[in-house]
Amino acid sequence: MSDPAVAIERHYGRGGLLDRILAALQEAGKDVANLSIDDLAPIDELHSRRRQATRDLAGMLAPKTAERVLDIGSGLGGPARYLAQVHGCRVTGIDLTAEFVTTAADLTRRAHLGDRVAFQQASALDLPFPDASFDLAWSQNVAMNIADRARYYAEMRRVLKPGGRLAIQDVAQGPGGPLHYPVMWADTPVTSFLRTPEETRALLEGAAFQVLVWQDNTQVAIAETQAERARASDGGHPVLGIHVVVGATFWDKVRNGNRNMRENRIRLINALLRGVEP
Numbered sequence: 001m002s003d004p005a006v007a008i009e010r011h012y013g014r015g016g017l018l019d020r021i022l023a024a025l026q027e028a029g030k031d032v033a034n035l036s037i038d039d040l041a042p043i044d045e046l047h048s049r050r051r052q053a054t055r056d057l058a059g060m061l062a063p064k065t066a067e068r069v070l071d072i073g074s075g076l077g078g079p080a081r082y083l084a085q086v087h088g089c090r091v092t093g094i095d096l097t098a099e100f101v102t103t104a105a106d107l108t109r110r111a112h113l114g115d116r117v118a119f120q121q122a123s124a125l126d127l128p129f130p131d132a133s134f135d136l137a138w139s140q141n142v143a144m145n146i147a148d149r150a151r152y153y154a155e156m157r158r159v160l161k162p163g164g165r166l167a168i169q170d171v172a173q174g175p176g177g178p179l180h181y182p183v184m185w186a187d188t189p190v191t192s193f194l195r196t197p198e199e200t201r202a203l204l205e206g207a208a209f210q211v212l213v214w215q216d217n218t219q220v221a222i223a224e225t226q227a228e229r230a231r232a233s234d235g236g237h238p239v240l241g242i243h244v245v246v247g248a249t250f251w252d253k254v255r256n257g258n259r260n261m262r263e264n265r266i267r268l269i270n271a272l273l274r275g276v277e278p
Contacts, residue, residue, distance in 0.1 A: 008145050008191050012097040018106055020244050021076075028239045035110045037081050042240040044078030044107065046184075047141035048257075048268050049221050050242075053169055054079045057140065060213055060272045061167040063089040067135035070094070070159060072124050073142030076245070077104030077117065083138070084116040092134075094122040125151050132161045140169040143200070144185045147193040153207035157275050166209060166273045172197045174218075176264035180256040182249055197269055209273040217268045222261050 021043055022032050030039045041051045049056075058079075063069055065088035071080045074093025084091050095101050104119045122128050124139075125148060137156050146152045156166055171185070173194035186192035195203065201211060243250040260266045 008096060012100060015099070017099050017245065018103045021103065021107070024240055024244045032110060034112070035107065037078070037085050037111060037113075040076075040078060040081070040107060040111065042238065043242065043244055044076040044081075044104075046075045046078070046242060046245065047169060048171065049169075049217070049224060051078075051082075052224065053140065053217075053270075054082050056217075057138070057167045057169055057270060058083060058087060060270070061136060061138065061165060063087045063136055065089060068092070068133070069136045069138055070127075070129070070134040072127070072137060072139040072156065074104060074119060075100055077108055077119060079138065079140060080104070080117045080119070081108055081111055081113050084113050085111075089116075089136075091117045091138075092129075093117065093119040094124070094127065095119065096121070096123055125155060127155045127159050129159045131158055132164075133159045135161055135164055137164065137166045138168075139166075141171060141185065143168075143170045144194055145191055149193070149195060149200075149203050150207065153204055153209065157207045157209060160275045162275065162277075164275050165212070166275070167271070168273070169217075169268070169270050170200065172200055172267040172269050174260075174264040174267045176260075179260050179265050182253050183256050183260065184246070184253050187249070194266070197267055200269065201271075204271070204273060208276050208278040210276045211271060211273055213270070213272040215270040217270055218261055218266075221268050222258070225258055225261075 025032050045051050045054060047053055067089045069083055069089050069091045071091055071093040074080050074095045077093055080091040080093045083089055098121050101119045101121045108114050108117050137160055173196045181188055
């Protein structure tokens with residue numbers, strides 16, 4: 001039987017990623033030695049609703065300058081850099097995909113945020129940190145690739161200090177039926193492990209999290225996607241975008257993602273939680 005972690009890393013890491021990103025940034029007229037988080041925003045926010053989602057979730061979490069944040073499934077580092085730049089906190093990002101980790105570190109150096117943001121390769125199911133290491137935890141569009149959801153949430157809770165808060169955005173299974181594939185996180189159902197919103201909430205509470213805020217942003221995401229498609233049809237596809245990261249299957253995945261949301265096959269959930277005594 002194949003290792004799901006290997007299949008997931010293969011799905012995301014395709015080789016040559018940093019070179020493609022830097023080439024696209026240069027084509028867009030950016031100074032790749034001196035990048036800002038806004039320069040990178042079109043390309044380094046790999047989750048649903050992209051920068052707006054990060055902005056909304058950060059507003060819910062409200063990190064303070066002195067707080068340490070763990071970004072679980074940090075991807076190319078866009079949200080981690082945003083939190084450090086805008087809120088002044090220190091962020092550690094972990095990701096399963098080695099190419100994402102090295103690319104995130106390089107882009108962070110070019111954005112002059114290396115003193116506040118660091119990345120390392122690790123599994124969300126075996127976080128390489130002692131108990132109670134972080135004030136806050138953060139995760140966007142990660143749980144869909146994780147079968148052992150109970151362990152995933154338990155690890156989040158373990159590394160949080162008592163009373164620490166967790167902000168998540170995740171895709172959940174809707175009542176509309178099986179998904180149309182490929183989607184951004186999986187080419188087939190083999191590496192897709194969706195739970196319903198109700199199951200997700202119950203698992204989080206079972207891991208000793210108290211729900212402070214629970215939002216369904218599916219309709220918001222549908223409206224934003226429709227507006228984005230209208231802009232693209234007027235001006236063509238931009239040089240910078242997630243397509244640089246995803247590659248040739250990007251547009252099929254976008255179409256299927258939109259269809260899955262419209263047909264209520266997936267839901268988009270935001271939540272703010274607090275660790276409590278079990």
